[in-house]
Amino acid sequence: VPAATTTSVTPGTAVPSLTLSTSVASPSASLSAILPPQAPLPPTQPWCIGQIFCAGSLLQTVNIAQLWSDPKTFVDKPTSKSSQQVLADFNTFNLSTVTEDDMLNFVDTDFLGEGLELEAVALPNFNPNPAFLNNVTDPLLKAFAQTVHGYWTQLARNTNQSALCAEYPGGECESTLIPLNHTFVIPGGRFREQYYWDSYWIIQGLLQSELYDTVNATLQNFMDEIEDFGFIPNGGRIYYLDRSQPPLFIHMVYDYVNVTGDTSVLQRALPLAEAELAWWANNRTLEVTSPYTSQTYMMSHYAVNNSAPRPESYLTDYLTVHDPTLTTPLTDAQAADLYSELASGAETGWDYSSRFEAVPQLGNPGLRTLNVKNHIPVCLNSILYKARVLLADLYGTSNETAANTHRQVAAGIRAGIIDLLWNPDKLAFYDFNLTSNARNDIFTAATFYPVWNGIIPDEVLASQSNAFGYFASVNMVMNKYNGTVPVTFIDWTGLQWDAPNSWPPHQYIIMQALRSIPSNLTTNGLPVPSSSQSTYDLVPAGQLNFTEAQLPGQPFRGAQANENATATGPGADINKLDGTVVNGGNATSGEGWRDTLQREVANRYYTSTLCSWHATGGSIAGLLPQLPASQLNLTDSINNTGNMYEKFSNLNVDSSGSGGEYTVQAGFGWTNGVLLWVASTYGEQLVAPQCPELVASA
Numbered sequence: 165v166p167a168a169t170t171t172s173v174t175p176g177t178a179v180p181s182l183t184l185s186t187s188v189a190s191p192s193a194s195l196s197a198i199l200p201p202q203a204p205l206p207p208t209q210p211w212c213i214g215q216i217f218c219a220g221s222l223l224q225t226v227n228i229a230q231l232w233s234d235p236k237t238f239v240d241k242p243t244s245k246s247s248q249q250v251l252a253d254f255n256t257f258n259l260s261t262v263t264e265d266d267m268l269n270f271v272d273t274d275f276l277g278e279g280l281e282l283e284a285v286a287l288p289n290f291n292p293n294p295a296f297l298n299n300v301t302d303p304l305l306k307a308f309a310q311t312v313h314g315y316w317t318q319l320a321r322n323t324n325q326s327a328l329c330a331e332y333p334g335g336e337c338e339s340t341l342i343p344l345n346h347t348f349v350i351p352g353g354r355f356r357e358q359y360y361w362d363s364y365w366i367i368q369g370l371l372q373s374e375l376y377d378t379v380n381a382t383l384q385n386f387m388d389e390i391e392d393f394g395f396i397p398n399g400g401r402i403y404y405l406d407r408s409q410p411p412l413f414i415h416m417v418y419d420y421v422n423v424t425g426d427t428s429v430l431q432r433a434l435p436l437a438e439a440e441l442a443w444w445a446n447n448r449t450l451e452v453t454s455p456y457t458s459q460t461y462m463m464s465h466y467a468v469n470n471s472a473p474r475p476e477s478y479l480t481d482y483l484t485v486h487d488p489t490l491t492t493p494l495t496d497a498q499a500a501d502l503y504s505e506l507a508s509g510a511e512t513g514w515d516y517s518s519r520f521e522a523v524p525q526l527g528n529p530g531l532r533t534l535n536v537k538n539h540i541p542v543c544l545n546s547i548l549y550k551a552r553v554l555l556a557d558l559y560g561t562s563n564e565t566a567a568n569t570h571r572q573v574a575a576g577i578r579a580g581i582i583d584l585l586w587n588p589d590k591l592a593f594y595d596f597n598l599t600s601n602a603r604n605d606i607f608t609a610a611t612f613y614p615v616w617n618g619i620i621p622d623e624v625l626a627s628q629s630n631a632f633g634y635f636a637s638v639n640m641v642m643n644k645y646n647g648t649v650p651v652t653f654i655d656w657t658g659l660q661w662d663a664p665n666s667w668p669p670h671q672y673i674i675m676q677a678l679r680s681i682p683s684n685l686t687t688n689g690l691p692v693p694s695s696s697q698s699t700y701d702l703v704p705a706g707q708l709n710f711t712e713a714q715l716p717g718q719p720f721r722g723a724q725a726n727e728n729a730t731a732t733g734p735g736a737d738i739n740k741l742d743g744t745v746v747n748g749g750n751a752t753s754g755e756g757w758r759d760t761l762q763r764e765v766a767n768r769y770y771t772s773t774l775c776s777w778h779a780t781g782g783s784i785a786g787l788l789p790q791l792p793a794s795q796l797n798l799t800d801s802i803n804n805t806g807n808m809y810e811k812f813s814n815l816n817v818d819s820s821g822s823g824g825e826y827t828v829q830a831g832f833g834w835t836n837g838v839l840l841w842v843a844s845t846y847g848e849q850l851v852a853p854q855c856p857e858l859v860a861s862a
């Protein structure tokens with residue numbers, strides 16, 4: 165197997181060179197070891213269109229051999245031979261005597277490098293100095309935005325038509341890639357293909373970068389997929405064909421038309437938007453009768469028809485089901501249901517989170533209580549509400565009948581969201597749990613999706629203090645924690661959509677939700693806690709479902725440790741400054757609370773991206789020297805030029821998030837997209853960050 169994966173791209177407008185080589189296989193067992201016995205195979209999955217990479221003996225056996233630490237590596241490798249030949253080669257093995265070495269040789273001989281069917285592509289209209297850069301006042305922050313803008317040239321891909329299977333010498337082969345006809349931007353790292361909901365935030369950045377053709381191309385790819393499959397899959401691989409992701413296609417079309425004025429895309433997009441919404445209505449929507457009002461609503465949920473491990477996470481799911489620590493093995497029916505829950509969890513985009521666990525707990529025991537299908541999620545229904553509203557707007561007067569129908573459906577979803585998901589006493593939205601027939605009490609960042617999507621409850625509109633109360637947790641995070649707003653405050657599951665992780669899309673959603681609050685509700689400054697309290701006490705009672713002492717602790721760094729910092733009470737607001745917070749920008753006189761929170765979240769996000777990038781080798785000539793090797797050693801970043809991480813932490817601003825089933829990825833599409841949007845939107849209010857000194861444990 166050739167050398168470790170390297171992807172090097174020459175920046176600029178010329179065709180970038182993309183050097184792809186395969187990951188080094190690193191089986192943990194010795195090469196002579198016989199593979200351990202296997203559990204019976206799961207049923208064949210009718211949705212999976214392939215012979216090699218769908219649930220079956222070959223996929224299970226290669227996974228059991230654990231040739232790579234990431235199971236996605238194998239399913240991203242095209243075969244070097246026809247499917248029949250690969251299967252014939254595999255069938256020569258006796259599974260009771262096959263060794264690690266046999267599997268290694270088999271994979272080496274019959275499979276090629278992962279991602280081989282993709283190629284880097286020049287962005288012909290790439291403008292090194294797009295106008296939005298002029299919005300950023302601080303020279304360092306402006307240069308950083310320009311650097312991140314340049315990263316699009318590294319993340320743009322085309323399907324390499326000459327590497328598609330039919331073209332290989334010797335005829336057919338098999339690959340999981342869904343070939344796309346147009347250019348697209350990938351998230352990065354192991355995510356080598358186009359992803360559905362990631363593209364929404366990628367597009368927010370591409371629009372700032374004036375890469376309108378690339379946005380159009382992304383939309384055309386999604387439209388091709390709706391035509392081919394009837395829906396937009398999770399990502400551009402056949403192993404994602406059992407599920408979608410948060411449905412933001414119409415939002416993307418709307419933003420593209422709004423920014424470019426190019427309505428020509430609508431002729432194709434409108435009927436395909438209808439098809440996508442019909443797919444969600446037909447496959448993911450059910451009647452729910454409210455236990456609070458006895459009204460019945462058509463509400464949507466994530467629910468994937470699947471009874472086998474996800475091919476890209478085969479071993480992970482297999483071990484969740486066939487966990488050696490289980491004293492009573494799962495029945496076939498229980499296993500099938502758990503596989504369906506795991507796939508449904510991936511469809512949420514929040515894979516995985518305590519939010520959907522019946523009993524949140526560390527690792528597999530928690531995952532085995534996943535109950536995704538029985539939840540009416542705040543996020544999905546808010547997105548579908550807005551999709552209907554936007555589609556009606558896009559029709560304008562061209563089809564008033566269709567527009568009115570969508571507005572009526574939207575009104576029904578809105579009523580269901582307010583009835584089922586809104587808690588007017590706690591001033592927060594929670595998922596509705598069909599199992600308990602009640603609203604959950606787990607507080608998550610999903611609470612901000614309705615307002616982002618234009619659903620503002622009457623209680624929020626009733627007073628400034630109520631409107632602030634809805635966002636009071638954001639204020640608390642800015643004061644009490646060093647990093648950005650986490651996805652939940654549950655930090656004991658080890659899942660990547662739980663604390664301490666904070667995700668770029670959520671920082672964007674919070675800022676957009678704040679922007680949606682009418683200006684007459686934002687004339688007051690930020691409320692201040694009494695001298696014996698902290699900003700926790702400004703959060704409406706019960707909203708977080710945690711006492712202050714139960715919230716995740718903020719480890720104190722450097723000077724913080726010497727400044728009377730405490731876990732609760734006034735000393736817990738360790739980042740509080742006069743009218744602002746550490747890494748929250750500068751207070752201005754007469755600033756309303758809505759603008760203060762936006763400024764603070766924007767600055768904290770900018771700080772997280774810039775400080776973690778700098779901590780991993782990022783530098784800007786004349787403005788930000790690279791850290792010395794002694795410091796870069798602490799982050800394993802010698803010879804690195806800065807990571808843009810997929811996720812961050814609420815506890816610090818100079819490292820990535822953690823946890824989950826794969827190692828943290830860098831690149832990264834949505835991180836860059838949100839950064840460029842923040843630069844464009846808040847550029848004058850951004851202040852050069854105070855990056856903490858690196859310590860060995862950071």
Ligand SMILES: OC[C@H]1O[C@H](O[C@H]2O[C@H](CO)[C@@H](O)[C@H](O)[C@H]2O)[C@H](O)[C@@H](O)[C@@H]1O
Binds near residue numbers: 514825
């Ligand atoms: O391979 C495991 C899972 O990885 C993906 O999920 C995560 O990355 C995606 C790309 O950035 C992102 O859209 C998602 O929110 C993340 O949780 C993939 O989407 C999953 O389906 C996959 O099983």
